[in-house]
Amino acid sequence: MYDLVTDCRICGATDLDDVLDLGAQPLANHLRYPSDRPPEPIPLDLRLCLTCSTAQISATVHPHELFTSYLWVTGTSDAARHYSDTFVDRVDRVLSKLDGIGNKAPKFVIEVASNDGTFLRRFLERGWKAFGVEPAGNIAETAAACGVPTLTEFFSTELADLLQREYGCADVVVARNVIPHVADVHSVIEGLATVAGDRGVVVIEAHSAEVILNELHYDSIYHEHLFYFSLETLCGLCEQHGLYPFDVFDSPISGGSVVAFFAQHRYPPSSRLDEEVRRGRGLETNSHDRWEAFADSAIEHAATLKEVIAECSRSGKVVGYGASARSSTMLNFAGITSADVVAVIDQNKLKQGRLTAGSDIPIVSPEVGIGKIGKSDTVLLLAWNFKEEIVDKLRRSGFRGSIVVPLPRTIRVL
Ligand SMILES: [Zn+2]
Structure with missing residues (x-):
């Protein structure tokens, strides 16, 4: 089911x-x-x-265990839907400055791990040709039913060769929040380069190590995430495969991500890219001391959270909000179980009726969860990176009790 690595998956060094x-x-x-x-x-x-300097976990879980029946669907989050429009705007803006691609119509985009097709739909609406590759069969079917051509498959160099022969090179290849997930990362990056060809652009989005360190996102560490890239370590990986960075922007996804643009062609680097690389170096994002300090803070944070929730559960009921993968790490690391939290609300119907992983807390619909709590009770906002959206929903539903927001950085009670 899993292997433990002793050598770095990126450079092969033995000093992990x-x-x-x-x-x-x-x-x-x-x-x-x-x-x-x-x-x-x-x-x-x-x-x-x-x-x-690439941060990574030691266990590699077989991808079929992880991704073939994935329960997370992009389209269930309002923020993700809204961001998909912003993302396509920004990609368009960067492309408009490039010779050869800027004025081309229609442009062709391939997305790797395209989930339910939320992002590709935005491209289709703007007249692009679009094609998705998604390993989770249940989710690929949802995308196809919404008119997004989607192949149910893991992406690799072999599949990239097939796609390139069948459809030609893509103008843009998008890989959002997938590169940190793949053990065979060299095969996937090589495949992205193949599909993009000489002039095409590869757009990679990944949770930013800088934000993880600054805002204490230890809850983003779970088995699906093998890597925690800084802009510099991501660029180092891509350059091994002849993909050179030329632009970058920030994304709000996962509480703070980086979106970097690469190509085999040496497009001139933007001033924004130079600034971001300099800033990362100044913050010593890749230094061992920074990661050690992060670990100490994470241990202290989890212990405090356990105390806060135990105290709340003595004076009333506690309900969690958001049965995300991140909440699983936080609950398990802090040792919070069904003894402290009576239920976890999640609006994804596929998750309702199940138990959280390890902490065994029943997952319920918003209606059922909110029905369980009153003025003297507490909501633990596990999906804290959707804070505005969820707090607004809770307050509009009439909930007047406390809301514990565990992160970023420190625990706050609203
Ligand atoms: Zn290494």
């Missing part, structure tokens, strides 16, 4: 240094029904390569 041990935890998205057997705990620990 221990940073943070989050204990053995079940797969964060393994949400079982109460009658199912409890999932197997798997070691979850963060390490830093002292040679190439």
